[in-house]
Amino acid sequence: MLWETIRLALQAITRNALRSFLTVLGVVIGVAAVIAMVTVGQGSSEQVRASVASLGTNVLMVRPGKQMMGPGARESAPAFSLHDATALADLPAVQAVAPIVTTGQTAVFGNANVATSVTGTTADYLTVSNWTVLRGRAFAPGEEAAGAAVCILGESLRRALFGAADPTGAVIRLKTVSCQVIGLLQAKGAGAMGQDQDDFILMPIRAVQRRLLGMQDVSTLSVALAPGVSTARGIRDVEALLRERRRIGPGQEDNFSVLDMAQIASMLSSVNAVLTGLLSSVAAVSLLVGGIGIMNIMLVSVTERTREIGIRLAVGASAAQVMTQFLVEAVVLSVIGGVLGIALGLGLAFLAAQIMVIPFSPSLGVVALAFLFSGFVGVIFGFFPARRAARLDPIEALRYQ
Known part of the structure; x- marks a missing residue:
């Protein structure tokens, strides 16, 4: 039953392939941006640790002034x-x-x-x-x-x-x-x-x-x-x-400062982690936009297929089955966007790693989380259109022109 539902969902999606692609574009961009940002951030952190390690272990850096770096360093020291x-x-x-x-x-x-x-x-x-x-x-x-x-x-x-x-x-x-x-x-x-x-x-x-x-x-x-x-x-x-x-x-x-290389590495890694988190959060907004796009198109699809829904309800399909059908379509759309976004994100991260000369360090956990989140977006934003389809009156749906 589930595979049949997925097959019908794929048929409905491929029927309007261009519209479906434009619908999931927001999810593709959001997932790709998050994966690219996190992967590049992890590569940068590895580069920081490797670079600090290359400067020697158990090393102290001593400089005049109270702070090692930044505008707060005391020039008068x-x-x-x-x-x-x-x-x-x-x-x-x-x-x-x-x-x-x-x-x-x-x-x-x-x-x-x-x-x-x-x-x-x-x-x-x-x-x-x-x-x-x-x-x-x-x-x-x-x-x-x-x-x-x-x-x-x-x-x-x-x-x-x-x-x-x-x-x-x-x-x-x-x-x-x-x-x-x-x-x-x-x-x-x-x-x-x-x-x-x-x-x-x-x-x-x-x-x-x-x-x-x-x-x-x-x-x-x-x-x-x-x-x-x-x-x-x-x-x-x-x-x-x-x-x-x-x-x-x-x-x-x-009037001087002493820092060991571990502190410097920790400081740089913390700054890098904060920047990566902020950029990833901004990129994740695209997922919200993509979810709204999916909900909008699914509402249009419900309107376009009102007579189809009425026929299915009239021949014995339950409201739960109709709701499941449209919910699965939304999830499949979102998951397709997630898969394309993962491929695009890893590709962009690899390209950035080559340009920036940093390690390419994709995280399986982040990829899995992005995939699951894309499915979650489909469930959340597909629920309202699916519920609307399930609540249609069969007689009114059959009369719809």
């Missing part, structure tokens, strides 16, 4: 110095410290010139941030102490300047500074916010301070904790030492 980095490196809880300064520069080699980021740091940066030198070597202690004009290139910048050639030994220019390439970093790909992690240059921090920036400030201290040291202990020891060095008295507020 004094910067760090290389002496602060040396003092932190002597802590028993610390394995390595990389002082960091960054500046935007144009790298020039031959006829190629590329706008990029220059990071001034020490060889410990490779350990702290989990970078591998693919070719060449890291900075020598003498080069760091003297501020020698040597550099290590990221893979993206290497391709932009040298193509497929090996850059080691070549000399590039930054402003008026000639810099010899001594190494090439292994590629990491896109970062947590979609940025290219391989588009940068590493130089000894003293070289960047003296030759490019003309100052001695250090903007960030990246601290790798020793094996077995808990994050809580590491933060406590780092804060205690910096409060002492920056002469912050008891009861006074810190």
